[in-house]
Amino acid sequence: MRHWPLLSLRLTTPRLELRLPGLDDLDALADRAAEGVHDPGEMPFGEPWTDAPPHERARSTVQIHFRQWGTWSPGNWACSFVTVWEGQVAGVQEMRAVDFAVTREVTTGSWLGQRFQGRGIGTEMRAAVLHLAFTGLGARYATSSAFVDNTKSLAVSRRLGYREDGLAVEKRRGEAALQQRLRLSRDEWTTPDGFEIHGLEPCLPLFGASDGITDAGGAP
Known part of the structure; x- marks a missing residue:
């Protein structure tokens, strides 16, 4: 789609593909x-959206993507x-920023369906968006946070x-x-082998990163 090139942006790793979802993807994610x-006894999120009944969780999962697309600005x-x-479709890996052109800083968040946990997917998908941030967009820092009892998320960050x-x-x-805050700098990051970015170049202005780095281990 010429006027919304983000739909063609893909990240690939040795085991995963990350993409903005189409409608079928959103159904599966829901x-x-x-x-x-x-x-149920845990709550890893500040906004306890997972306390809602299953059908409400499904609907809100679809709606949040529509809201993000509708309010997107560089x-x-x-x-x-x-x-x-x-x-x-196993889960979501989010990356967000405010005033990225100035701050060159991104924040990440994610979740996985329970039956996909414990396979190293969470680490690999976070690494994929870090590759996009540092190599593709030219970010200086990536931040994350997790409640101190969310040992799985903290382990991925470390x-x-x-x-x-x-x-x-x-x-x-x-x-x-x-909550524990965490920070990673571009100087401390090394992209693992086999991570690639596809379709990035036309998306750069939408990220506020028109001068980003497009030689990202895959087709720009």
Whole structure:
């Protein structure tokens, strides 16, 4: 689509493909949300969207993508890729930024359907968007955060080289909860082998990165 080239942007890794979802992808992603993302006794998200009944989780999963597309601007964007493993939509890997042209900083967030967890997919899909950020867009920093009891997310960040960047207190299910902030610089990042970016060049202005780096280990 000439006027919305993001639909042709793809990230590939040895096992995964990340892409902006089409309607069929959104249906499959909604199914993952309805099936479950975490144990009911846990809450890894500040906004407890997974406390809703399955049909509401499914609908809100579709709606958030429509909202992100409708409000996208070069100065404030959220790019949510569906992660595809062995032909199945497994979850979401998001990267977002405000005033990226100035800050050159992105923030990431993600979730996986429960039956896809424990396979290393979370680490690989985060690495894919870090490759996009640092190599494709020319970011200087990537940040992330997780509640201190979300050991799986924190383990992914540490495995990828993030450093601790302070603590914050946030509301979770009506109570105060401690969150660990993390930061990774471009100088500390090395892209693993087999990671490629496809269809990036026409998307650069939409990211506020017209001077980004397009020699990204794949077709621009």
